[in-house]
Amino acid sequence: MTTPSTARPETSNAKARVPTVAENAAAASAAVATAASASAHADDSSTGVQPDDRVATERDLVRGVGGRRALAVLRLATGFIFLWAFFDKTFGLGFSTPAERAWINGGTPAQGFLNSDAVVGPLKPFFASIASPASDILFMIGMLTIGLAVMIGIGLRVSAVVGTVLMLAMYLAEWPFGANAASNNPLVDYHIIYALALIVIAALSAGDTWGAGRAWKRLGIVQKMPWLI
Numbered sequence: 001m002t003t004p005s006t007a008r009p010e011t012s013n014a015k016a017r018v019p020t021v022a023e024n025a026a027a028a029s030a031a032v033a034t035a036a037s038a039s040a041h042a043d044d045s046s047t048g049v050q051p052d053d054r055v056a057t058e059r060d061l062v063r064g065v066g067g068r069r070a071l072a073v074l075r076l077a078t079g080f081i082f083l084w085a086f087f088d089k090t091f092g093l094g095f096s097t098p099a100e101r102a103w104i105n106g107g108t109p110a111q112g113f114l115n116s117d118a119v120v121g122p123l124k125p126f127f128a129s130i131a132s133p134a135s136d137i138l139f140m141i142g143m144l145t146i147g148l149a150v151m152i153g154i155g156l157r158v159s160a161v162v163g164t165v166l167m168l169a170m171y172l173a174e175w176p177f178g179a180n181a182a183s184n185n186p187l188v189d190y191h192i193i194y195a196l197a198l199i200v201i202a203a204l205s206a207g208d209t210w211g212a213g214r215a216w217k218r219l220g221i222v223q224k225m226p227w228l229i
Contacts, residue, residue: 055217055226058208071206076151078197082163083147086140103140110139114173118182121175142166150201153211157229160202167195205229 062068088095089109092102101107113119114131146163149155171191176183183189200206207213213229222228 055223055229056205057214057217058205061204068206068209071201071204072209072211074197075153075201075206075211078194078201079147079150079152081147081194082143083151086143086147089140089143103136108133108136110135113170119173119175120181121172121178123172123175127169127173139166146198150198151211153207153213154216155228156198156202156205156207156213157227160198163198164195167191167198202229 058068058071062071085096087093089097089107090103092099092105092107097107097109099105101112103109111131111133114127114135119127142162145155146159146166149159150163168191171189174182174189174191176186176189205213205217207216216222217229
């Protein structure tokens with residue numbers, strides 16, 4: 001008589017695979033990336049801007065920290081040039097503008113230049129024709145707003161356009177192409193350098209480092225009208 005064999009649970013030869021440290025790290029990184037992406041999409045939806053329409057930040061355009069800091073120094077220095085010109089011409093600080101010719105003392109910052117001997121060349125009659133109290137006001141507003149905006153790091157595109165037009169106008173007013181011109185270079189003088197600096201600062205969103213550029217770009221009105229960046 002045969003004894004039925006006792007049923008024994010079958011044991012599997014396959015052992016449970018334990019994830020490696022590298023796999024755990026990769027999984028954690030993927031989870032962080034997913035969370036960051038979800039947060040970004042949430043920010044986009046809150047402002048009504050689609051992810052593909054988001055404005056590039058300075059970090060997107062300039063990878064190196066040193067490069068971003070160098071651009072920040074260039075931005076602050078360029079903005080200070082315009083801001084200092086405003087204060088010097090307004091209060092007559094004694095550098096390019098003596099106190100008796102200060103704007104607050106009845107001076108004419110734009111008219112004084114447009115009607116001076118510094119303006120030469122074939123466009124001299126045109127620049128003399130636009131010399132007026134209105135040109136003084138517009139010139140000084142331009143100097144103040146460009147200087148403040150560039151130093152703060154906001155409105156860089158508008159500042160670049162307005163500043164470039166202003167610098168080109170002054171460049172043509174001095175007409176550096178002829179002999180005995182005030183400029184020491186017939187093509188590239190400081191007006192051109194200032195204009196190029198403004199363009200580079202705006203093109204690379206240099207207001208993000210040591211400035212208010214990142215917070216400015218997050219404003220709803222700025223995201224809807226990128227020309228305000």
